[in-house]
Amino acid sequence: QxxxxxxxxxxxxxEGAIASLNCTYSDRGSQSFFWYRQYSGKSPELIMFIxxxxxxxxxxxxxxxxxxxxYVSLLIRDSQPSDSATYLCAVKAGNNRKLxxxxxxxxxxxx
Amino acid sequence: DxxxxxxxxYLFRKEGQNVTLSCEQNLNHDAMYxxxxxxxxxxxxxxxxQIVNDFQKGDIAEGYSVSREKKESFPLTVTSAQKNPTAFxxxxxxxxxxxxxxxxxxxxxxxxxxx
Numbered sequence: 663q664x665x666x667x668x669x670x671x672x673x674x675x676x677e678g679a680i681a682s683l684n685c686t687y688s689d690r691g692s693q694s695f696f697w698y699r700q701y702s703g704k705s706p707e708l709i710m711f712i713x714x715x716x717x718x719x720x721x722x723x724x725x726x727x728x729x730x731x732x733y734v735s736l737l738i739r740d741s742q743p744s745d746s747a748t749y750l751c752a753v754k755a756g757n758n759r760k761l762x763x764x765x766x767x768x769x770x771x772x773x
Numbered sequence: 774d775x776x777x778x779x780x781x782x783y784l785f786r787k788e789g790q791n792v793t794l795s796c797e798q799n800l801n802h803d804a805m806y807x808x809x810x811x812x813x814x815x816x817x818x819x820x821x822x823q824i825v826n827d828f829q830k831g832d833i834a835e836g837y838s839v840s841r842e843k844k845e846s847f848p849l850t851v852t853s854a855q856k857n858p859t860a861f862x863x864x865x866x867x868x869x870x871x872x873x874x875x876x877x878x879x880x881x882x883x884x885x886x887x888x
Contacts, residue, residue, distance in 0.1 A: 670813075694875065694876075696876055696877075704881070704882070705863055705879040705880060705881050705882045706816075706863070706879050707879070708876050708877075708878070711876055750815070750816070752877075754875050760806075760818065760821065760831075761875065761877055763815050763816045764815065765813070765814070765815035766815055
């Protein structure tokens with residue numbers, strides 16, 4: 663079992679819809695959870711982080727964390743073609759200072 | 774402006790040649806990381822360093838070497854022992870503060886190709 667799992671996609675949504683991206687993790691001691699966006703040929707950029715159970719909203723983005731079920735999700739409201747990218751989930755496991763990465767979900771927002 | 778600078782953006786290596794990728798940060802971050810990214814394989818950790826003059830192997834360290842003589846700099850050497858070095862190389866840095874907050878900030882990457 664991979665430590666951090668994401669559906670590779672591609673996930674295709676129409677412009678203006680809500681895109682829902684999911685990530686599950688195996689280490690129950692994980693403390694910090696991050697979502698990065700990576701455009702083709704570019705480096706990842708941080709878009710959200712969350713530490714506590716529940717929802718965290720930032721503009722059109724909402725991160726949701728459920729530690730009991732060991733999943734973290736990212737919702738993108740009013741999706742735009744510019745949101746088309748690969749979204750990487752990263753988890754910090756316990757006291758280990760390394761981030762554990764998922765393989766990413768490819769999102770395509772169709773005009 | 775603070776940030777992480779990787780150079781060069783593109784690099785071509787001949788068979789049997791060692792090459793060094795540069796990574797410099799002015800964010801005053803303690804930790805620095807090198808990742809390799811291949812299509813469909815996500816980010817794989819090569820080496821990381823949490824303090825000057827100390828570094829640890831990641832998951833795929835064979836054929837690579839690093840040094841951390843200054844807090845700002847963490848160069849990666851791809852040696853001739855790395856048999857399949859063609860990939861996108863990413864350098865990152867982070868702080869360690871509070872309750873496990875270690876978001877990584879990335880440089881723009883170096884695309885290495887063997888010719």
